[in-house]
Amino acid sequence: MTELAIIQNVIITELLLDGLDLADLGYEKDQISGATPLFDEADGLGLDSLAALEVAVAIQQKFGFKIETLDRAFFETNCVTVDTLARYVAGRLS
Secondary structure (H helix, E strand, O other), X not given: OOHHHHHHHHHHHHHHHHHOOOHHHOXXXXXXXXXXXXXXXXXXXXXXXXXXXXXXXXXXXXHOOOOOOOOHHHHHHHOOEHHHHHHHHHHHHO
16 A cells, blocks of 8 residues: 555545544545545535634644645635545655
8 A cells, every 4th residue: 555545544534534523424435535625515525614624733743743824725725535635745745
């Protein structure tokens, strides 16, 4: 398993399914992939701004770095899909 795949797995299982309780809303791990949009309600998870902030805080705690600016540009650039978020984390860790 590559580093990116490990990070994606952590984001999906620990942060989204467990952290945001998406499992309680009926989502299963096999329904969420790297290509899953985080904010798109029709084709993705439909996260709102509060959930986005919760994910950002959890990312910082889980991976041990600070996201300097949690603004709209950050989310529009780095949180489009699970994969874009995983690539951001991988970039910060390297």
